[in-house]
Amino acid sequence: MDQQYHQILQLKQELSVPARILITTHQGPDGDAIGSSLALYLFLRKTGHDVAVVTPNDYPDFLQWLPCNEHVVNYMRQKAIAEEWIEKAGYIFHLDYNQLKRSADMTHSLSQAQAVRILIDHHPDPSLTAKYFFSETEASSTCELLYGIMKQWDAALIDRDVATCIYTGMMTDTGCFCYRNTGVQTFLAASELMKYNIDRPKIYENVYDNFSAQRMRLMGYCLNSKMEVFPEYKTALISLSLEEQQQYDFVVGDSEGFVNMPLSIRGIRFAAFFLEKEDKIKISFRSKGSFPTNRFAQKHFKGGGHLNASGGETRWPLEKTLQAFRELLPLYGEELNGEQ
Ligand code: 5GP
Numbered sequence: 001m002d003q004q005y006h007q008i009l010q011l012k013q014e015l016s017v018p019a020r021i022l023i024t025t026h027q028g029p030d031g032d033a034i035g036s037s038l039a040l041y042l043f044l045r046k047t048g049h050d051v052a053v054v055t056p057n058d059y060p061d062f063l064q065w066l067p068c069n070e071h072v073v074n075y076m077r078q079k080a081i082a083e084e085w086i087e088k089a090g091y092i093f094h095l096d097y098n099q100l101k102r103s104a105d106m107t108h109s110l111s112q113a114q115a116v117r118i119l120i121d122h123h124p125d126p127s128l129t130a131k132y133f134f135s136e137t138e139a140s141s142t143c144e145l146l147y148g149i150m151k152q153w154d155a156a157l158i159d160r161d162v163a164t165c166i167y168t169g170m171m172t173d174t175g176c177f178c179y180r181n182t183g184v185q186t187f188l189a190a191s192e193l194m195k196y197n198i199d200r201p202k203i204y205e206n207v208y209d210n211f212s213a214q215r216m217r218l219m220g221y222c223l224n225s226k227m228e229v230f231p232e233y234k235t236a237l238i239s240l241s242l243e244e245q246q247q248y249d250f251v252v253g254d255s256e257g258f259v260n261m262p263l264s265i266r267g268i269r270f271a272a273f274f275l276e277k278e279d280k281i282k283i284s285f286r287s288k289g290s291f292p293t294n295r296f297a298q299k300h301f302k303g304g305g306h307l308n309a310s311g312g313e314t315r316w317p318l319e320k321t322l323q324a325f326r327e328l329l330p331l332y333g334e335e336l337n338g339e340q
């Protein structure tokens with residue numbers, strides 16, 4: 001019996017009596033984080049458990065249409081309820097993250113929790129420990145990995161709503177099944193999910209055609225006035241100050257996808273997006289090919305993530321952060337130029 005199947009059976013056995021189960025995910029939740037959390041929420045609720053999803057903070061409107069979204073508890077806004085869940089949970093799932101600090105303000109409380117931990121994640125270099133540990137960097141997304149687990153757990157509990165959540169996370173983490181992380185298993189899972197009669201075009205529309213007019217204008221402004229291209233390093237960056245965000249009525253999620261835009265320029269293999277926040281600069285990195293953005297993020301910007309998609313931050317002013325990034329590029333010139 002393979003290791004994963006053995007773990008699933010053991011977990012299923014443990015959860016054969018009703019329990020208080022908390023599902024958590026990383027700060028700034030994305031489609032995979034919310035998709036996997038709600039898929040698992042729907043799945044576990046069918047077996048009579050008391051279940052909650054708690055996110056560390058807000059997430060974009062384009063993820064707020066998923067089934068049972070109204071039940072998600074936001075730690076930032078509903079701290080007392082969230083704390084009670086953390087304290088009283090018998091089981092805590094960590095979905096789509098593998099370092100406790102990625103849960104931001106929840107980190108301390110989660111580290112004190114007495115619950116049995118279950119990790120389901122696809123990021124490299126886990127530092128979080130858990131009794132049940134499903135960590136697979138080969139998986140395109142946590143949703144893909146979770147789907148495989150659910151099938152072995154009890155396929156009869158997967159329904160259209162679960163399938164919708166799973167498909168959403170797979171779609172967003174693979175850039176609509178385009179990025180390098182998209183594998184045979186991804187397409188197999190996607191085709192199986194279609195058998196649940198999910199509304200594929202509607203899911204796409206809900207996620208990608210759900211922006212304000214101001215957001216589209218902001219995108220135009222970024223491309224026109226804020227993109228810096230460094231052809232000698234096959235790199236480009238975009239940055240947005242708080243003042244510029246105010247000018248365009250910025251809301252959470254408005255800059256989603258901006259980091260990818262420079263990668264559409266012929267020859268560009270590495271892109272960075274810098275978003276000024278009240279207390280920090282949040283940075284997103286993306287690459288094509290073999291340039292390891294996660295190592296770069298880890299080494300220089302207290303971050304991490306996947307090879308081609310990662311993030312980090314600084315506590316410096318925006319301009320100082322940008323300058324630090326620009327000055328790093330020559331150090332990586334050879335590596336970046338080796339990129340085809
Ligand atoms: P995004 O740029 O969309 O915020 O994040 C891209 C990927 O990098 C995601 O897989 C996310 O989990 C990871 N990531 C983003 N920011 C950080 C960070 O500060 N630390 C770590 N370890 N991973 C990050």
Ligand code: MN
Pocket residue numbers: 032033096122141142173
């Ligand atoms: Mn993910």
